[in-house]
């Protein structure tokens with residue numbers, strides 16, 4: 001791929017490591033006294049934090065530590081246009097303006113392995129360290145979960161990074177006879193749709209009763225399931241995978257009931273785990289993510305943002321949340337930077353209405369709010385039969401969520417209502433007026 005230019009300040013590291021500027025030799029950080037923010041894991045959340053620091057006028061040093069060698073890129077196209085072959089790596093660049101404008105030191109291909117919270121010193125995997133005298137932004141995201149016992153067989157893929165995507169795409173380009181997708185969550189469902197768009201035979205294996213059940217609940221998950229079946233996907237729900245089998249590469253998937261499914265390519269999409277290993281020996285509280293307060297502070301001068309962050313969202317009575325969504329990573333990166341610069345006691349609480357979208361076939365699916373399959377459900381626009389609708393979710397007399405299939409404008413109306421604490425009755429009345 002052609003890597004985005006960052007004009008001189010960055011040494012890109014094809015297959016190796018690169019540093020810019022003087023990070024310390026192993027041991028102490030000679031620049032420890034300087035006013036500096038260290039951003040660890042700069043992808044979407046980290047990049048947005050760096051941009052916000054500069055927008056707010058922070059003129060100290062910014063050091064960005066990023067395990068991936070590529071400059072920051074966007075992940076949503078990896079299961080959609082790039083995997084389909086309709087876009088390329090270059091099209092995923094996250095920041096169109098030169099990175100150089102941010103006046104940061106980028107340490108690409110370099111992972112953080114530890115954090116001393118008291119001094120805000122980040123230790124890197126080459127033994128050097130860098131101190132965030134002003135603060136540290138933890139934005140290390142998440143990594144795909146694997147099923148226990150998954151063998152290292154060629155042909156078995158996960159999808160998180162650009163390299164994952166290009167490796168999977170190269171195999172799809174060979175025209176495999178059957179693709180098996182394990183897990184019908186957001187990633188699995190999108191990959192299945194993209195593969196059908198490439199006219200490949202696809203089997204989807206899902207342990208739960210319907211696709212995307214955690215995001216949509218069972219009723220709407222069933223609607224999605226019927227959409228996939230109508231597009232020719234062999235969708236099997238309520239099934240467990242017992243083993244992946246093959247010789248030189250994967251050849252079949254064995255289910256818990258003994259059924260064998262031939263497979264030339266397998267995509268495992270069974271969720272992600274937050275990247276907190278490197279913080280195990282720090283004093284931060286880790287519990288399915290870095291636990292923060294409502295302003296995103298994990299400790300004095302240490303904030304977290306994006307898929308790695310768990311915080312209490314006051315808009316939903318302080319419900320602890322860890323979101324794995326693009327919009328949250330963007331908004332939370334901005335909010336975390338503001339918290340760092342706000343000074344003690346001045347930071348604002350971060351209380352968004354969660355928002356996630358998914359593109360499958362020609363359908364845009366959007367989910368807003370914080371809801372589950374146990375909440376009250378009403379179709380407030382369109383109809384399930386037409387698969388064009390908005391479903392609203394209510395709990396304890398309050399509107400808490402909405403899902404739209406092919407109804408972007410109406411979903412955004414419900415997003416605003418959730419932010420305004422609209423009652424469930426009001427949401428239903430509005431629907432009656434509209435029909």
Ligand SMILES: Cc1cc2nc3c(=O)[nH]c(=O)nc-3n(C[C@H](O)[C@H](O)[C@H](O)COP(=O)(O)OP(=O)(O)OC[C@H]3O[C@@H](n4cnc5c(N)ncnc54)[C@H](O)[C@@H]3O)c2cc1C
Nearest residue numbers: 041043044045067075076111112140141306307324325326
């Ligand atoms: C294929 C795909 C499609 C998606 N599609 C959608 C969509 O349609 N809609 C939607 O709302 N969301 C979508 N998402 C989710 C969205 O992209 C993520 O929520 C978002 O990327 C999270 O950003 P982040 O910066 O928190 O974490 P990440 O993007 O995971 O970035 C974290 C970065 O930190 C680096 N890192 C990890 N550990 C270390 C360490 N110790 N030291 C240094 N660096 C480290 C990682 O290498 C990575 O570069 C999709 C995600 C994927 C993978």
